[in-house]
Amino acid sequence: xxxxxxxxxxxxxxxxxxxxxxxxxxxxxxxxxxxxxxxxxxxxxxxxxxxxxxxxxxxxxxxxxxxxxxxxxxxxxxxxxxxxxxxxxxxxxxxxxxxxxxxxxxxxxxxxxxxxxxxxxxxxxxxxxxxxxxxxxxxxx
Amino acid sequence: xxxxxxxxxxxxxxxxxxxxxxxxxxxxxxxxxxxxxxxxxxxxxxxxxxxxxxxxxxxxxxxxxxxxxxxxxxxxxxxxxxxxxxxxxxxxxxxxxxxxxxxxxxxxxxxxxxxxxxxxxxxxxxxxxxxxxxxxxxxxxxxxxxxxxxxxxxxxxxxxxxxxxxxxxxxxxxxxxxxxxxxxxxxxxxxxxxxxxxxxxxxxxxxxxxxxxxxxxxxxxxxxxxxxxxxxxxxxxxxxxxxxxxxxxxxxxxxxxxxxxxxxxxxxxxxxxxxxxxxxxxxxxxxxxxxxxxxxxxxxxxxxxxxxxxxxxxxxxxxxxxxxxxxxxxxxxxxxxxxxxxxxxxxxxxxxxxxxxxxxxxxxxxxxxxxxxxxxxxxxxxxxxxxxxxxxxxxxxxxxxxxxxxxxxxxxxxxxxxxxxxxxxxxxxxxxxxxxxxxxxxxxxxxxxxxxxxxxxxxxxxxxxxxxxxxxxxxxxxxxxxxxxxxxxxxxxxxxx
Numbered sequence: 001x002x003x004x005x006x007x008x009x010x011x012x013x014x015x016x017x018x019x020x021x022x023x024x025x026x027x028x029x030x031x032x033x034x035x036x037x038x039x040x041x042x043x044x045x046x047x048x049x050x051x052x053x054x055x056x057x058x059x060x061x062x063x064x065x066x067x068x069x070x071x072x073x074x075x076x077x078x079x080x081x082x083x084x085x086x087x088x089x090x091x092x093x094x095x096x097x098x099x100x101x102x103x104x105x106x107x108x109x110x111x112x113x114x115x116x117x118x119x120x121x122x123x124x125x126x127x128x129x130x131x132x133x134x135x136x137x138x139x140x141x
Numbered sequence: 142x143x144x145x146x147x148x149x150x151x152x153x154x155x156x157x158x159x160x161x162x163x164x165x166x167x168x169x170x171x172x173x174x175x176x177x178x179x180x181x182x183x184x185x186x187x188x189x190x191x192x193x194x195x196x197x198x199x200x201x202x203x204x205x206x207x208x209x210x211x212x213x214x215x216x217x218x219x220x221x222x223x224x225x226x227x228x229x230x231x232x233x234x235x236x237x238x239x240x241x242x243x244x245x246x247x248x249x250x251x252x253x254x255x256x257x258x259x260x261x262x263x264x265x266x267x268x269x270x271x272x273x274x275x276x277x278x279x280x281x282x283x284x285x286x287x288x289x290x291x292x293x294x295x296x297x298x299x300x301x302x303x304x305x306x307x308x309x310x311x312x313x314x315x316x317x318x319x320x321x322x323x324x325x326x327x328x329x330x331x332x333x334x335x336x337x338x339x340x341x342x343x344x345x346x347x348x349x350x351x352x353x354x355x356x357x358x359x360x361x362x363x364x365x366x367x368x369x370x371x372x373x374x375x376x377x378x379x380x381x382x383x384x385x386x387x388x389x390x391x392x393x394x395x396x397x398x399x400x401x402x403x404x405x406x407x408x409x410x411x412x413x414x415x416x417x418x419x420x421x422x423x424x425x426x427x428x429x430x431x432x433x434x435x436x437x438x439x440x441x442x443x444x445x446x447x448x449x450x451x452x453x454x455x456x457x458x459x460x461x462x463x464x465x466x467x468x469x470x471x472x473x474x475x476x477x478x479x480x481x482x483x484x485x486x487x488x489x490x491x492x493x494x495x496x497x498x499x500x501x502x503x504x505x506x507x508x509x510x511x512x513x514x515x516x517x518x519x520x521x522x523x524x525x526x527x528x529x530x531x532x533x534x535x536x537x538x539x540x541x542x543x544x545x546x547x548x549x550x551x552x553x554x555x556x557x558x559x560x561x562x563x564x565x566x567x568x569x570x571x572x573x574x575x576x577x578x579x580x581x582x583x584x585x586x587x588x589x590x591x592x593x594x595x596x597x598x599x600x601x602x603x604x605x606x607x608x609x610x611x612x613x614x615x616x617x618x619x620x621x622x623x624x625x626x627x628x629x630x631x632x633x634x635x636x637x638x
Contacts, residue, residue: 007600007601007602008599009595009599009600009601010599011592011595011596011599013324013596014324016317016323016592016596017316017317017323017324017325017326017327017328018328019592019595020313020588020591020592021310021313021328021329024306024309024310024313024584025310027306028303028306028307031299031302031303031306034299035299035300035303038299039297039299053569057362057363058361058362058363058364058365061361061362061364061365062361062362064361065357065358065361066358069354069536069558070558072540073540073554073555073558076540076551076554077551090540090541090544094537094540097533097537098533098534098537101529101532101533101536102529102530102533103529104529105361105365105528105529105532105533106529107365113529116530117529117530120530120533120534121533124533124534124537125537128537128538128541132541132545136187138186138187138545139544139545139549140541140544140545140549141544141549141551141554
């Protein structure tokens with residue numbers, strides 16, 4: 001883009017893909033600066049007074065959810081490679097994932113609550129896998 | 142006749158199922174109508190457009206309505222839009238009038254929903270007919286106007302507008318779309334991800350991440366509180382009679398109209414509608430001191446306004462292609478899945494789908510009313526469903542949705558995680574998700590409209606001089622910015638005092 005006069009511009013088609021992102025990036029920069037100027041003191045006070053993240057959160061459940069989810073996402077295609085085009089990667093990984101997550105979220109881990117979590121972990125993925133993969137032929141990992 | 146072929150038992154079953162599932166989502170604190178629509182959206186792929194929309198519109202109406210159950214019984218708003226329902230609904234429950242409060246809320250929801258549906262039916266086609274004449278310049282200015290309105294009604298003007306522009310920026314990742322006149326060159330993509338990001342981030346995994354995974358991460362951070370207990374809650378008590386609405390016609394009409402109007406404004410959530418309607422009713426009331434202590438008029442104002450939002454939010458979506466709120470933003474995904482673009486031509490080119498949508502909304506409102514009135518005692522129990530059972534299933538459904546949307550792309554599942562984390566982070570640092578989503582959806586169109594206008598006319602002044610509509614839009618943009626600055630100043634003044 002070149003400026004012939006303050007209002008007149010000529011667009012070069014070959015570089016036209018960068019015009020809008022550049023303008024938006026400049027606007028974002030200006031807005032960010034404005035936010036820093038207007039709310040900088042409040043933000044600084046929050047940072048200096050703390051508590052710093054992740055203090056005050058439920059570490060076990062928050063990070064546990066993240067770790068289990070990353071393992072689940074990583075394992076699905078790997079397991080799926082052993083049983084191509086069957087959706088079994090999804091099915092076989094979802095059962096332990098659901099059980100682990102349900103157990104993680106529990107506050108009282110009694111025999112009864114664990115049994116319910118186990119039954120849920122078995123039934124829910126089975127129904128979803130059967131309906132989507134077997135009945136509707138929808139791709140699953 | 143074509144419409145009759147769509148109105149099959151399956152269509153009505155899907156509306157009913159969607160409404161019931163939506164009520165359940167809405168009734169469980171932490172789960173929203175937006176989440177319900179996001180999680181169930183991929184299921185509509187195999188249903189076809191009309192049947193898919195029937196399910197999603199049912200979820201939308203049910204999800205917004207279900208929020209009143211925990212708001213009234215437990216003082217916990219099931220959805221953000223039922224926040225003001227707690228103010229008088231819960232005191233009514235404490236006074237032994239739980240069932241009465243629920244039925245007042247349900248009836249008000251029905252009236253608000255039907256009012257907004259009538260507004261949708263009347264205004265959307267007229268607005269679409271008008272918008273057909275818009276050139277790229279007016280279309281660009283409409284998007285710009287939508288962003289300024291969103292920012293004006295955000296909790297902070299700067300943060301709201303920053304969130305909207307951030308959404309636009311992220312939507313530009315990938316190739317400059319050749320099919321819409323771009324040059325096909327990649328931008329903003331790291332070399333190692335060029336294969337995956339050629340078309341940018343897919344919309345649906347982004348939405349599912351922001352509204353599904355992010356919500357669960359926020360709940361996990363707070364320790365995943367167990368399902369609430371209803372023991373000690375008096376649902377019965379004083380019977381409900383329609384005569385309670387005697388003298389409430391103005392309240393119902395005004396609150397429904399406020400909800401519908403707020404819905405039409407892009408990016409503004411139901412909470413703004415119900416807060417505005419509640420405060421108006423309190424201001425006009427002869428007995429404002431009764432509000433907050435179990436005044437039925439408060440429940441009526443709040444619930445008719447938040448259901449008034451449902452039809453209103455569809456007006457800009459179906460006439461201009463601009464979503465009215467975050468839930469209708471997700472509905473765009475349903476159209477995208479079926480290869481249909483929403484915008485000024487949608488209603489004219491798809492009259493049968495349009496009629497089917499109106500019928501689905503009407504049926505959803507009636508089903509919502511019947512199910513909630515006759516099964517409220519049983520439905521109220523869903524607030525006790527343990528989250529440790531529900532949330533893992535939702536996460537699994539999020540994965541299914543993200544993976545299947547592009548016929549099995551694992552990168553979409555990782556996109557879900559990336560945007561789930563982003564949504565969590567946005568919540569922590571106070572970024573506004575609704576403007577972000579709308580910026581993300583409208584960004585590519587805004588780029589095409591802006592660059593092509595400059596290519597054609599070669600001058601920035603064309604954005605001001607193209608037509609009287611462009612001039613009017615600039616006036617509206619100026620008003621919305623001035624309004625937001627005035628609100629921000631008043632807020633600062635109040636805080637300083």
